[in-house]
Amino acid sequence: MDASLFIAIVSLTLQFSTTVAMIVIARAPGWQRVRWFALVACSAGLYSLSDALGMVAPEQNSWWITRVNITLATIHTAGWVAYTYADRAGSWRSLSGRLRWWMIGGVLAATVVSVLGLTDHTELAARDILGRGGSAGGPILTPIGQSVVFIPLISILLSAVGQVGRARAGEEGAASVVVGFFFFTLFAVEEALVAAGMLDFIYLADLGYICVTLPVTMQLLRRFTRDAQRLDTLSTHLAEEVARRTQERDEARVNLIEQQRLASLGRLAAGVGHEINNPLQYLRFSLDELRESPIMASHEALRETLAHAFDGTERIRKVVDDLRTYVRPSDDALELLDVRDIVRTALRIGSPQWRHSVHVETRFDDAPHVRGDEGKLVQVVLNPLVNGAQSVLQAAESRTGVLCVSTRTGSDGWAEIEIADEGGGFEPDILSRLGEPYVTTKASRGGTGLGLFVSRGIVEAHGGTMHFRNAARSDGESAGAVVLIRLPAVSPRHATGRTPISTPLFVSDAHAPPLRVLMVEDDRAILSALTRGLEREGLLVHGVHSAAAALEWLEQDQPDVVVSDLMMPGMSGAEFANALAARHPALRRRLVIMTGGATTPDLEQFLADPSLMVLGKPIARQFLAEQLRKRAAASA
CATH class of the missing domain: 3.40.50.2300 (Response regulator)
Structure with a gap:
């Protein structure tokens, strides 16, 4: 096969394949400029196709091949100018007015001259190739044709200058493109000299097309692959972010529902408290009147009954007060507290209930101070201590059970109190509902289900959280219940809050008029x-x-x-x-x-x-x- 024909076939195959690939790539967002390179590759492929046809039957096809090739070469180089100087979107308006006029004028001039047949003579010239005696027929360009050939040559030089600027700016792959433009320009000049009859050699423009389009194609494919990888990474991150945000949204929704539920409970508790405390007030006053009645002095049984009535009213009052723990304590009731002191007080109060049957292990690591109502927080700690001790006593039977109490600083700087027992743990079906009213772990022992509810309300009123879980042994069985109380930390030097002003003891004046x-x-x-x-x-x-x-x-x-x-x-x-x-x-x-x-x-x-x-x-x-x-x- 003739070398020129082989080069032409290789070139047109490469150019048309590149055209298809660039048309596909140009559809991706941000890759619209590649449409101009698709035009470059397509026009180069058509140029190589016409060369191949001319080599197969030079005598029949030579009269139109030169004219078509001059037009295609002008279109091809105009495409290079657009690809080199257009913006990322490949917008036609992003090109300067001079470049647009040059491209339009060049293509129109080459097309008109070619259609009118002013580019070459009809007869063929026989040339001796490299002095070997072989001959190749080729058209003879007219002066007009030789002038038109300078249009694509100037466009090539303009494009090469732009690519040099990209290479100096550090654009990846631009250096190899500049090298390709050097050979492209060299082979384009060679073909122009051969067509003008100044050089006896085969046409090498097809080889020049390969030299310049191949590095650009490789550059674009590398960038496209990298963008695809980056897009895949971003898609993965986006999917993970969406999953995380969805989880956060679901958790926020659950928390919102929980807050709304607790707010409803708070309003219900306040309403119930109002409706109970009002009749409890006149009941208390009426009992006071009965206690002062002369008849009570001689009836021991009535005095005992009245004492039970007072005890009942006090218990009712305490339950109602506990139900209102979801309201944040006033600043006057808040003190700067050490959680270790809170735990020690709770242990001292509760120790008579387990002193001889439960071994209490304590670990008081450093923990930040908190602001709160000491009495209520002691109540919070005491409740799971008593529950844990009772659970240990029930599970331990003849041996001494262990109750572990520790304080520490959480990973977020909050104060943490953990109470763990070696009892039977929480029942799995009520674990997620602990802290709700009337949900109890001691239903068989008369539990009301308000202890943990009240404790949780106190903790949340102090801005903290309360968590429940079961400790697990290596065999997967429960190793006891764990209650974690978390309270926001307050630095002692930044502690705020009003100091309660003590009111002097009032002394009644016997001679003063009644109030x-x-x-x-x-x-x-x-x-x-x-x-x-x-x-x-x-x-x-x-x-x-x-x-x-x-x-x-x-x-x-x-x-x-x-x-x-x-x-x-x-x-x-x-x-x-x-x-x-x-x-x-x-x-x-x-x-x-x-x-x-x-x-x-x-x-x-x-x-x-x-x-x-x-x-x-x-x-x-x-x-x-x-x-x-x-x-x-x-x-x-």
Whole structure:
């Protein structure tokens, strides 16, 4: 096979394959500029095809081959100019106006001259190739044809200059492209010289196309492969991020549902507390009256029954107070605490219940200080201690069981208290529900299911968390229950909070006139009990059933202290306080709010006013009278 024909066939195969590949690649986002290189490869392939046809039948095809090739060469080099200077998107408008006019004008000039047949003579010239006596027929270019040939040569030089700039800018693979342009330019000049009759040799433009398109193709394929790998990595990361975000969203949704549920429980607890504490208040006062009745002095059985009644009311009050632990403690109740001291106190209180049958192991590692209500946090620790000791006693039988208590600093800097026992552990079916009301691990032993619920409420009211799990042995069986209490850390030097101001002990003056009290209470039974009880303590009480009636009475008289219920129909205690501030500012400073519980955030915010005295129902008669005298004396 003739060398020129072989080169042409190899070139057209390579160029058309590259064209197909570049058309596919150009469809990818960010690769639109490759469309110009697809034009470059396609025009080079057509050029090589026409060369191959001319070599197969030179006598029949030579008259049109030169004209077509000049047009294709001009289109080919114009494509190189566009590919070299266009932006990433390959936008036609990104090219300068001069380059666009040069490309359009060059292609039009070559096309017109070729169509009119002004590029070459019709006769063929026989050339001696390298002095070997062989001959190859070729057209003879006219002066016009020789001039048109300079258009693609200039375009090649423009493109080469642009590629040199890319290579100097450090673009990967640009150096090999510059080398390819050097040979492309060399072979293009060679073909122009041969066509002009200045050099006797075979046409080498097809070889030049291979030299320049091959390195660009390799450069683009490497970049495309790298982008595909980067895209795959990003897709993997994106999938992982989506999975993580989905998990976080699901966890946030669960937490939100849990918070909403706890908020509903808090509102329910406040409402229940209000409805229970109100009747509990007049029950307590009525029991006080019974205790002072002369008949009680001679009836031992009645005194014992009355003592049980007082104990019952106290237990009811305590349960209601515990149900309200989901409300964050006031700043006045918060102290800077060492969790190790909290644990020691809880161990000291609970030790009589397990002293002889449970061995307690302690490990007090350093832990940060926390801010909280010491009594409530001791209650939190005491509850799982007692539960764990009972579980150990039940599982240990004749041997001494072990209860492990430790403190430490968590990985996030929070204070942690862990209580682990060697008992039977939590039942798997209730493990995920621990901390809910009425879910108990001691149903067979009379457990109510409020202990862990109250403890969890106290911890969450302090901004912490409480976690439950079973410790596992090597054989997979449960090795006991583990309760982890986590509380946010507070640096001692950054601890804040108001220091409670101690109120001096009030001393009653026997010669002073009795304290006059306006009592505002919508519940008639409670109002009657309060009035009778306070009068027994030596106070003068005027009772009304609504805030509106109180405001009307205040226009006629001025008491020493005003006592108002919080939740009342028509006008609440908070609205009554605002009305007092507007009409009777002095009485606003002597206002006392009695409440069985606040059921709305607005009322909770009102009760947090430091200038307000708030007393929770039920309250002992003597203590209530003492507090009212203090309020009147402090505001005098």
